[in-house]
Amino acid sequence: MFLEIKDLSVKIENKNILNGLNLNINKGEVHAIMGPNGCGKSTLANVLAGKEDYEILNGKINFKDNDLFDLNIEERAQEGMFLAFQYPVEIPGVNITPFLHSAINSKRKRMNEEEIDNLSFAKLLKSKASDLGINIDMLKRSVNTGFSGGEKKRYEILQMSILNPDLAILDETDSGLDIDALKIVTDGVNKLKTKDNSFLIITHYQKLLDYIKPDYVHVMVNGSIVKSGGSEIADEIEKDGFQKFQ
Amino acid sequence: MNSETLNTLDSYSKNKYKYGFVTDIDNEKPKKGLNEDTIKFISLKKNEPDWMLDWRLKAYSKWKKMKEPKWANLSFPEIDYQDIYYYSAPKGFEKKPKDLSEVDPKLIETYNKLGIPLEEQKVLAGVAVDVVFDSVSVATTYKGELEKLGIIFCSIGEAIQKHPDLIKKYLGSVIPAGDHSFSALNSAVFTDGSFVYIPEGVKCPMELSTYFRINAENTGQFERTLIIADKGSYVSYLEGCTAPKRDDNQLHAANVELIALEDAEIKYSTVQNWYPGDEDGKGGIYNFVTKRGLCAGKNSKISWTQVETGSAITWKYPSCILKGDNSIGEFYSVAITNNYQQADTGTKMTHIGKNTKSKIISKGISLGKSQNTYRGEVSFLRKADKARNYTQCDSLLVGNQCGAHTVPYIDSKNNTAVIEHEASTSKINEDQLYYCRQRGLSHEEAVSLIVNGFCKQVLQELPMEFAVEAQKLVSISLEGSVG
Numbered sequence: 001m002f003l004e005i006k007d008l009s010v011k012i013e014n015k016n017i018l019n020g021l022n023l024n025i026n027k028g029e030v031h032a033i034m035g036p037n038g039c040g041k042s043t044l045a046n047v048l049a050g051k052e053d054y055e056i057l058n059g060k061i062n063f064k065d066n067d068l069f070d071l072n073i074e075e076r077a078q079e080g081m082f083l084a085f086q087y088p089v090e091i092p093g094v095n096i097t098p099f100l101h102s103a104i105n106s107k108r109k110r111m112n113e114e115e116i117d118n119l120s121f122a123k124l125l126k127s128k129a130s131d132l133g134i135n136i137d138m139l140k141r142s143v144n145t146g147f148s149g150g151e152k153k154r155y156e157i158l159q160m161s162i163l164n165p166d167l168a169i170l171d172e173t174d175s176g177l178d179i180d181a182l183k184i185v186t187d188g189v190n191k192l193k194t195k196d197n198s199f200l201i202i203t204h205y206q207k208l209l210d211y212i213k214p215d216y217v218h219v220m221v222n223g224s225i226v227k228s229g230g231s232e233i234a235d236e237i238e239k240d241g242f243q244k245f246q
Numbered sequence: 247m248n249s250e251t252l253n254t255l256d257s258y259s260k261n262k263y264k265y266g267f268v269t270d271i272d273n274e275k276p277k278k279g280l281n282e283d284t285i286k287f288i289s290l291k292k293n294e295p296d297w298m299l300d301w302r303l304k305a306y307s308k309w310k311k312m313k314e315p316k317w318a319n320l321s322f323p324e325i326d327y328q329d330i331y332y333y334s335a336p337k338g339f340e341k342k343p344k345d346l347s348e349v350d351p352k353l354i355e356t357y358n359k360l361g362i363p364l365e366e367q368k369v370l371a372g373v374a375v376d377v378v379f380d381s382v383s384v385a386t387t388y389k390g391e392l393e394k395l396g397i398i399f400c401s402i403g404e405a406i407q408k409h410p411d412l413i414k415k416y417l418g419s420v421i422p423a424g425d426h427s428f429s430a431l432n433s434a435v436f437t438d439g440s441f442v443y444i445p446e447g448v449k450c451p452m453e454l455s456t457y458f459r460i461n462a463e464n465t466g467q468f469e470r471t472l473i474i475a476d477k478g479s480y481v482s483y484l485e486g487c488t489a490p491k492r493d494d495n496q497l498h499a500a501n502v503e504l505i506a507l508e509d510a511e512i513k514y515s516t517v518q519n520w521y522p523g524d525e526d527g528k529g530g531i532y533n534f535v536t537k538r539g540l541c542a543g544k545n546s547k548i549s550w551t552q553v554e555t556g557s558a559i560t561w562k563y564p565s566c567i568l569k570g571d572n573s574i575g576e577f578y579s580v581a582i583t584n585n586y587q588q589a590d591t592g593t594k595m596t597h598i599g600k601n602t603k604s605k606i607i608s609k610g611i612s613l614g615k616s617q618n619t620y621r622g623e624v625s626f627l628r629k630a631d632k633a634r635n636y637t638q639c640d641s642l643l644v645g646n647q648c649g650a651h652t653v654p655y656i657d658s659k660n661n662t663a664v665i666e667h668e669a670s671t672s673k674i675n676e677d678q679l680y681y682c683r684q685r686g687l688s689h690e691e692a693v694s695l696i697v698n699g700f701c702k703q704v705l706q707e708l709p710m711e712f713a714v715e716a717q718k719l720v721s722i723s724l725e726g727s728v729g
Contacts, residue, residue: 049684050683050684051680072683073680073683073684074683074684074686074687074688074689077683077684077685077686078686082684083684085681085684088681089675089677089678089680089681091678091681091682091695091696091699092699092700093698093699093700093701093702093703094695094696094698094699098695099682099685099695100685102687102691102695103685103686103687104686106686106688106691107686110686142699159685163685163686
């Protein structure tokens, strides 16, 4: 099993957010989690990425034969987990090129691969940027600083394409995007999809799933998954909302 | 702040200072303590003319009547001026060696360890270096090449011998000996330092650099630097400094004077990395430095850039007196304090001439149990019509036990003056750290990146050759790890 979440319960500040959640993802699969606001979707993404604000009450997560709780945030990232943030944070004064260059090399170091040199990295970054329709001038700016919502999301996808993760988690990537930006972002995701990597797409609306076709759709309510199935579930939600699952 | 952040902060406190070694070399020192005999000894050792000795003795008599300035936000035990050696020279330096073959190989090895090779072919391309070890200048590189342009770059001791007219005219002209007790002390006992004169119309083609090293125990270093840029000339100058790890505090009280005549420009950069003391606040350099520049002529410009990471105590306010009309003064500063370090640093911009402009960008970063103060004074005199100042002070706090303070004074006697002041204080942002780490960067790498980003506005003012070094130094001061 590639990612296996077993009976996961999590709380934050005395409030239970996840309650006995189970989820299995195999290599090459695209999963979507849908649910109403406050159901725990983003918490799941952050618990997977290793954010430290949460208290794990119960459960186990296995990722690529590792007990995920043995790895800290950066080790999980280096093992191939990528979280595209809902609200990417601005880091003034830090240029995207050295930032991503250090990121890719720390991953390569962990995988015992040779580090990539400045010149090759600059080339790689330029070519990935142009694939995603990102202007070269944008690469001269500081990470996320002064970017519009759409630019930030495109940057997340650019970083994802550079780091080439085994498991990419997209947390509400569609929020705040107009239809053109949504198309660019989802095109990027579709280009990255191979039989060796997996995607976990967290979304509130069904719109995103018009562009990225999931193999499985899960409905999450009150911190657990209440229904799983194929993309037909997304259509049900589109029609009737989350009401009937609650 | 979460537990991991605190752990990493803890590991920062294990401060490892990579320049903390001692060179085992015979020193020649007078007796400890300060009196007229000490000054006569120094003057004699330097083979100085009588007028220089008189100048020193006058400064000494002023010093005797003065008290240390006490207004800074610093606490430290009283300095015992009688428990310090005021002169220390590696044996055999009665005369400055003519070339490197005359220099003790141990000294050359010291500078190689510090990453400052003295052989010219190995010196950073395009940088001329003057090296001061304890109290004497060891070597000045690229001298011949500079002489062809009429540029004088030598130790101040040599300048006193060879260029007495320039010294008599300018030494103490910007920082009078009686300015305050540290300037009086320096004027009485200064031992070496650099002298630069750029003739009219000459743009100095390479960076000039001085590297200061305190080696001997219980020794104060009192260097004196004087830079004169004649009409229409330009020079960029950089100083660097380190000292061995010692449990006792050592005193460093330098004076630096800059004079820019009409249309001249001086850019002065400092990377200060004196030994800061250990994680319990034991040892380290007391750094009481007076740096002042005079924009004497019209359209002249003086720009100070400093990266202050070392010293147990930093007391330093590189300043500009903007006398010439349209002259410009700039101050760019990064000050990082860790463990028990204390820094009280900033600048003074005195607008005298018309249309004078000044700009202050200060970035303070506090870690551990340190205290970091920006202190600045901007004043506009009566005739400073349409003068302008822009000040930006940003402080970044890492951890819960450190302090950041901003003390700006503004004094305007001219109502056409325009003053802008911006200040911010922030804590290192957990969301930024999370974001960086999610991309695979370690906690330390993430902190270093964020802090370097915070300082970027200042670091980019450094000469290219040193900007990378300074970035590394910033990372090292944060990590406490050997680079």
